[in-house]
Amino acid sequence: MSKPKLFIPGPVDVAPETYAAMAGPGIGHRGKDFEELYASIQPGIRQVVGTTRPVFFSTSSAWGIMEGCIRNLVQKKVLNLCCGAFSDKWYGVSQSCGKEAEKIQVEWGQAIDPESVRAKLAEGGFDTVTLVHNETSTGVLNPLREISEVVKSFDDVLLVVDTVSSLSAMPINYDELEIDVLLAGVQKAIALPPGLAVFVTSDAALERAATQDDRGYYFDFCEFAKNHEKNNTPSTPAIPHLYALQERVESMLAEGLEKRYERHRTNNTMVHQWGERHGFQLLPPAGFRSLSLSCFVTPENLDQAGWIKSIIANHQIAINGGYGKIKGKTFRISNMGNETPDTMREMLDALDCELPKFLT
Ligand SMILES: *Cc1c(COP(=O)(O)O)cnc(C)c1O
Numbered sequence: 277m278s279k280p281k282l283f284i285p286g287p288v289d290v291a292p293e294t295y296a297a298m299a300g301p302g303i304g305h306r307g308k309d310f311e312e313l314y315a316s317i318q319p320g321i322r323q324v325v326g327t328t329r330p331v332f333f334s335t336s337s338a339w340g341i342m343e344g345c346i347r348n349l350v351q352k353k354v355l356n357l358c359c360g361a362f363s364d365k366w367y368g369v370s371q372s373c374g375k376e377a378e379k380i381q382v383e384w385g386q387a388i389d390p391e392s393v394r395a396k397l398a399e400g401g402f403d404t405v406t407l408v409h410n411e412t413s414t415g416v417l418n419p420l421r422e423i424s425e426v427v428k429s430f431d432d433v434l435l436v437v438d439t440v441s442s443l444s445a446m447p448i449n450y451d452e453l454e455i456d457v458l459l460a461g462v463q464k465a466i467a468l469p470p471g472l473a474v475f476v477t478s479d480a481a482l483e484r485a486a487t488q489d490d491r492g493y494y495f496d497f498c499e500f501a502k503n504h505e506k507n508n509t510p511s512t513p514a515i516p517h518l519y520a521l522q523e524r525v526e527s528m529l530a531e532g533l534e535k536r537y538e539r540h541r542t543n544n545t546m547v548h549q550w551g552e553r554h555g556f557q558l559l560p561p562a563g564f565r566s567l568s569l570s571c572f573v574t575p576e577n578l579d580q581a582g583w584i585k586s587i588i589a590n591h592q593i594a595i596n597g598g599y600g601k602i603k604g605k606t607f608r609i610s611n612m613g614n615e616t617p618d619t620m621r622e623m624l625d626a627l628d629c630e631l632p633k634f635l636t
Contacts, residue, residue: 280594283623285412285441285569285610286464294468297523298516305515311507313518320525323533325458326449327476332500333521334473335514338440338461341473343369344495345406345436345457348485350375354404355396357388357423361413361600362438366406378402384414384602385571387564390422397430403484404434410442412464413599415571415608416560417442424453434481440464443474444528445540445568445612456481462517465568467613468524472517477501540567543611543620550624554631559606569610574598580607583627583634591626 282289303309314333321331334341346354346369353376356367361384370377380392388407397405405427409420420437427435434456439448443460450458456478463470477485477497485497493499499510528536547570551558556572558565574580584597584607598606609627611620 278592280588280592281623282594283610283615284594284596285608285612286461287470288464288467288610288613289615290467290469291524291527291614293527294520294523297519298469300516300519303515305508305512310515313515313522314507314509317518317522317525320529321474321521324444324525324528325474325476326447326453327451327458329450329476329478330501330504332475332477332497332504333509333513333518334475334495334500335471335509335511335517336473336495337463337470338438338459338473339369340495341457341459341475342366342406342436342438343373344492344497345404345459346370346373346375347495348488348491348497349434349436349457349481350377350404351484351488352376352403353378353401354406355380355393355402356406357393357408357418358382359386359388359414359416359418360384360408360411362440363406363408363411366408366438370406384600385416385559385561387416387560388418388423390419390426393423394426394429397427397433402430402433404436406436406438408438408440409448410439410445410566410568412441412566412569412608413571414559414602414606415566415569416564417566418564420448420455421453424455428454434478434484441566441568441612444533444536446537447533450476454478462521462524464610465612466521466524468517468520471514472521474521539616540611542617543615544568544570546617546620546624547609547611550627559602568612569608571606571608574605574607577636578631579634579636580604583630586630586633587626590630593623593626595623595627 459475
């Protein structure tokens with residue numbers, strides 16, 4: 277059965293080469309073949325993350341590590357920076373892990389103000405901050421550098437950053453930013469099938485985790501660090517996903533990271549210009565707009581559901597009709613992963629072709 281090509285902001289379209297790589301030989305994970313596979317991915321994925329530190333592989337979606345961060349790191353109180361569906365939910369997850377949590381909540385579509393973080397942390401009592409770099413539900417790109425500088429100015433406060441829909445789409449330099457945990461699921465910006473997360477931890481994060489006696493096992497950061505020494509993972513990993521990650525990282529480096537970022541910028545600009553031509557407003561304000569997806573406000577005179585359905589039916593292309601509480605009120609178009617100006621043009625042409633039928 278033919279399925280539409282995904283231009284939704286995750287999961288995104290996966291290259292045939294990536295699927296092919298997943299069919300690599302079955303190997304045991306406690307042996308030399310696996311250790312070689314694990315080690316072979318390290319140099320490339322470290323370049324993507326901008327670090328010399330180990331990159332850990334978790335067989336889970338991003339939420340595994342997002343919850344893991346709370347369980348490994350929060351001892352006093354966590355500050356969750358909330359500006360959309362994913363960042364808001366992190367506050368709920370902090371609470372459901374039994375942690376003391378506070379949040380800074382801004383309206384969906386707005387970015388987090390670093391000065392509000394400074395003011396909140398100055399109240400004292402916090403030891404961890406969570407930030408979603410690129411809030412996929414609203415298309416907001418938060419000021420990561422400014423926020424990390426604020427958090428770094430407070431002693432013993434760890435910064436955890438979700439880069440699910442930004443890592444590899446734009447430059448992120450983990451080492452320079454001095455953040456404590458950077459994590460990403462692979463089915464968005466990295467364009468793998470869902471089922472794996474990658475993450476990096478600072479020494480401070482590992483030291484904190486080591487003193488946390490109820491951090492559990494599956495997402496225990498200390499277990500990841502210990503197993504990394506043997507090029508291995510704590511429990512049986514999704515080996516096909518690691519073949520896929522190896523293939524994708526090689527492809528990224530072959531393209532060149534700078535070129536890859538530039539391609540994303542070009543594709544993103546194409547969508548913005550398309551929106552401008554139609555008079556569609558982006559939800560986030562200028563200066564805080566994602567480079568990997570575009571979130572538009574649905575105009576009153578557009579039958580959005582009908583439009584999206586007919587794009588799928590007639591062009592086998594899927595865009596998204598909004599997420600969470602702004603479902604139906606916004607629509608989102610992804611330019612993550614392997615898209616090119618040609619594939620973006622094809623998608624925008626399909627949108628244009630169906631649009632007049634659903635505007636009143
Ligand atoms: C999709 C997404 C998540 C959650 O990913 P899962 O794969 O569902 O765990 C978290 N954060 C951001 C920014 C996302 O876009």
